[in-house]
Amino acid sequence: MDASAPTTDSRTVLVAYATSEGQTRAVAERIAVVADRRGAETTLVNLDSPHAEMDPASFDAVFVGGSVHGGSHQKSVSEFVGNYRAALRSVPTGFFSVSLSAASDDPEIREKAEEYVERFTADARWSPDRTATVGGALKYSEYGFLKRFVMRKIVSKMGGDADPRRDYEYTDWATVERFAEEVLDLAAVSSVSRTGARE
Numbered sequence: 001m002d003a004s005a006p007t008t009d010s011r012t013v014l015v016a017y018a019t020s021e022g023q024t025r026a027v028a029e030r031i032a033v034v035a036d037r038r039g040a041e042t043t044l045v046n047l048d049s050p051h052a053e054m055d056p057a058s059f060d061a062v063f064v065g066g067s068v069h070g071g072s073h074q075k076s077v078s079e080f081v082g083n084y085r086a087a088l089r090s091v092p093t094g095f096f097s098v099s100l101s102a103a104s105d106d107p108e109i110r111e112k113a114e115e116y117v118e119r120f121t122a123d124a125r126w127s128p129d130r131t132a133t134v135g136g137a138l139k140y141s142e143y144g145f146l147k148r149f150v151m152r153k154i155v156s157k158m159g160g161d162a163d164p165r166r167d168y169e170y171t172d173w174a175t176v177e178r179f180a181e182e183v184l185d186l187a188a189v190s191s192v193s194r195t196g197a198r199e
């Protein structure tokens, strides 16, 4: 093996996320699995649960993710990015956004998913190295009356006809893994030139 080849051994990876119904946690966990597979030491943090203070600058790669509700991501996600904006600019980063729009067959609706990301990153004044819009889930069995009502409205507005007697998962796991690999590749590349500045 070429000893100078970049590897992700002993790289540290942070996956910070917020979730309202659990699908973004599943996506974050899949990203962590991809990082673990590459030998990284991965820290998974739910931004809405009590957690130790952490400085993204002390990781080799940082993923941040949230889901879209009423057109916006969780406040804890924008607060995290706002608090650590400078640190996030110093490491390879990926932002993933989970929504139903991302799963639509209609390109105009999928465009909305991109707009949620653009609005988030513009408001947060942060330019992640990679972004991903990820199809979410419809978990009728877990929704109370109001959420179920809102979701049926959203789904019908999107032209869908999901049967509310069952749950749906629209997440494309191959896309999630590809996104994770791309950000991890950046981490491996930048660590090679770590003696100098990040290129």
Ligand SMILES: Cc1cc2nc3c(=O)[nH]c(=O)nc-3n(C[C@H](O)[C@H](O)[C@H](O)COP(=O)(O)O)c2cc1C
Binding pocket: 018, 019, 020, 021, 022, 023, 024, 025, 066, 067, 068, 069, 070, 071, 072, 098, 099, 100, 101, 102, 135, 136, 137, 138, 139, 147, 150, 151, 154
């Ligand atoms: C009350 C509610 C509002 C939502 N609003 C939007 C929305 O504005 N746009 C969208 O694309 N998806 C919307 N969704 C779909 C969620 O983004 C999707 O269910 C996602 O999987 C939720 O991720 P989470 O389980 O990590 O919270 C909404 C879902 C709920 C329950």
